[in-house]
Amino acid sequence: MRQTRILAKETPNKIGEAVLVQGFVQARRDHGKLIFIDLRDRSGLLQIVFNPQVSKETHATASELRPEDVVAIQGKVNKRPERLVNPKIVSGTVELEATDIEVLNKAETLPFDMGGERLNLELPTLLDYRSLTLKHERIRKIFYVQAALADAFREAAKQLDCTEIFVPTIAAGATEGGADVFTVNYYEHRAYMTQSPQLYKQIMVSVLERVFTIAKAYRAEPSVTTRHLSEITMMDIEMAFINDFSELLDAIEFVGTYMIKTVSEKYAAILEEFGVGKPLIPHKIPRLKMREAQKIIKERTGRDQSKELDLNPEDEKEICLWAKETHNSDFVTITHYPTKKRAFYTYPDPQDPEYSYSYDLLFKGSEILSGSQRIHNYGHLLAAMKAKDIDPNNFGMYLMAFKYGMPPEGGFSFGLERLTMKVLELHNIREASLFPRDMERVDERFSIISEKDKTKKVHQK
């Protein structure tokens, strides 16, 4: 049967026609002599009915179908009676009466039920069976949203006249110093996996002025938290000829709100399904210096954080509540973090060098973006590296850019998985990564479960 395949969503326009559909068996229901199959393809679900009076052989094959079997089915599209219309599925006004079936690939018996609206499994099991659990509709939706976020990021970057760059992830030195870096055995040498595209995007603003990149970054996080992964996807922008710190703030707020607005509109139904309200995006996002934010927190809660050099997660939640209550905003921009808490290249505020031209964009309770204006003077940069005990000899290519004409510049970075997690209000960042890497796992957990254990029926919540 080599007719052209059509998708489930196209069937309502083919009433009375003989068509070919292909997909995965989502569920089988036997009703007396009739067998019903929910067929899933990338466009959605289609109900297929197998009647032994139409084809005995096809009916017999259907009687043995199991979830995730891959099938090609020919049949006639029939309009459903009004009372049987199912508005929840893309093809809900029709069903397919099967005339022929070909099983393209069989699936083994699933270790757990994939049929429910939610996949009620503990996270470790969700990840142990990632190649299977990703097939669940609710989980797939996370990654449609993720793809749309990346797309919206690129669109926003292009509106800022940024050029896309592809920068290396193997480097001679650790990006920002520090211990949380993976080493790679590079021929006869030791090299490092970059902790961010930071240094290369900075070099590139002296070349192309405005650049963006979506790049992998590697963090040897020594602990397991709900917010950190060992391999992440960063969406970075860097812009030269910054004349004023507020230009950078305008840019981050533009990109942040553009992405979230675009995706919330495109996937409003998914957000609703995940119980996420429409994001509150005011015309003007409130901006606070970190110390101002701490004062507000003290006024609201009595908690004196004025000796702290950063906002902790509780502070971030509180200041976001404040922004929502007083500015009807899910966003708030915090600036002027203490210079010593930020990376060496962060530009100190000339008025008050203890604090820096740094910023975080907070959204619904936590940071989704971080960045700063950068030191562009070669001598100042060297001094800043020395102050943080970073050996300039490991940063030759980076420093060269500052010797030969570096404009005033700044930039920022979103973590794609973190952003996906925030937009859908997921509980763990691992849910927002197709194949999350952490201290305990590269696909399989390091404490490897035996194959025997894994193929056992898993107990569901």
Added chain:
Amino acid sequence: MRQTRILAKETPNKIGEAVLVQGFVQARRDHGKLIFIDLRDRSGLLQIVFNPQVSKETHATASELRPEDVVAIQGKVNKRPERLVNPKIVSGTVELEATDIEVLNKAETLPFDMGGERLNLELPTLLDYRSLTLKHERIRKIFYVQAALADAFREAAKQLDCTEIFVPTIAAGATEGGADVFTVNYYEHRAYMTQSPQLYKQIMVSVLERVFTIAKAYRAEPSVTTRHLSEITMMDIEMAFINDFSELLDAIEFVGTYMIKTVSEKYAAILEEFGVGKPLIPHKIPRLKMREAQKIIKERTGRDQSKELDLNPEDEKEICLWAKETHNSDFVTITHYPTKKRAFYTYPDPQDPEYSYSYDLLFKGSEILSGSQRIHNYGHLLAAMKAKDIDPNNFGMYLMAFKYGMPPEGGFSFGLERLTMKVLELHNIREASLFPRDMERVDERFSIISEKDKTKKVHQK
């Protein structure tokens, strides 16, 4: 001076107005009392004239400007007399009469002249000074083309209804077996940098049916050639529910020609500057089995390659010549490479299992794309792994996808740097990578030249 900056290309629309421009000093020419500066920004060049009668102080500052100094200049836009119009630059109908200047950052004396139309340096020097040499206009253009290729790839992938995915680069096993893999010290464990996104994109077609990704890949190439890098950018597509091998060939030819056509049109001027003719894209790209190609090569050259299991670079050139002469095509698709020469997941031709449903797309003398239909049956895949001595235990997550419902599928992959190199007919793939990684270099060559040597004036060709 905190006026809004305008770009060089905008000045022709501002005749008579006072404007602010910012950029890099490309060149300074002193003509008697007048000083001329070519200012470069991301839009192109602008000539600026400093007249001591307009501002003595500004003129004095200008007299000390050096190439790559970063400046902000205010002045009045004047129309040039007809005979002084320079059609080669974006602002060639005007010049700026400077009234004020601010030096935003000084550059050190350059180690070589950056002013010529070409940067006549040997490749090692080009790379030793990469942060500087990237600033040269001709080199920047390579990366505009590269960004446009990536964009066109994504557009084509979306036309095929593919969803973007972000897959890991740290894996538990080497992608395709083999020795050319970098190991990474992953907490207490040994892990591998992926040689391609192959296995993960295959898993993902069982989830999303059609996917694309732009991902880094790592190859511990044990030799230094003009065509290989240790870290590359791959543009991958994978599509499920392939009913016919020719569907895949249609898809690769669509994506390959779409990218090259789009970029050749957008950047026709750059291609011309690089001496590259308009690509020949026929309505129907010639398709040959590898053995047929070898026969044609024998007829044309007398060289008998019929015992060879692959086309060598000379063969690829010859068959591309044939395609050009007989089909007026810069493209030719070669299929059915010997099964044993291809990766374990390659689908053998059922009619003749010694040969496989594999293909390369050749463009102007060499391969720009490679791919195949894949084995989708779990048992067949296990057998194919065993035949190639690959331990299935390292591929648990991959194999899981084949247990639980994998459609017939296939895909393909372009190397972004290789493609950029071919489109602009560059001689070495390193020219098509911002910061190329190879056996000898991670930014700096491993046989490190002392800082003293590096800052010496370099001898130019």
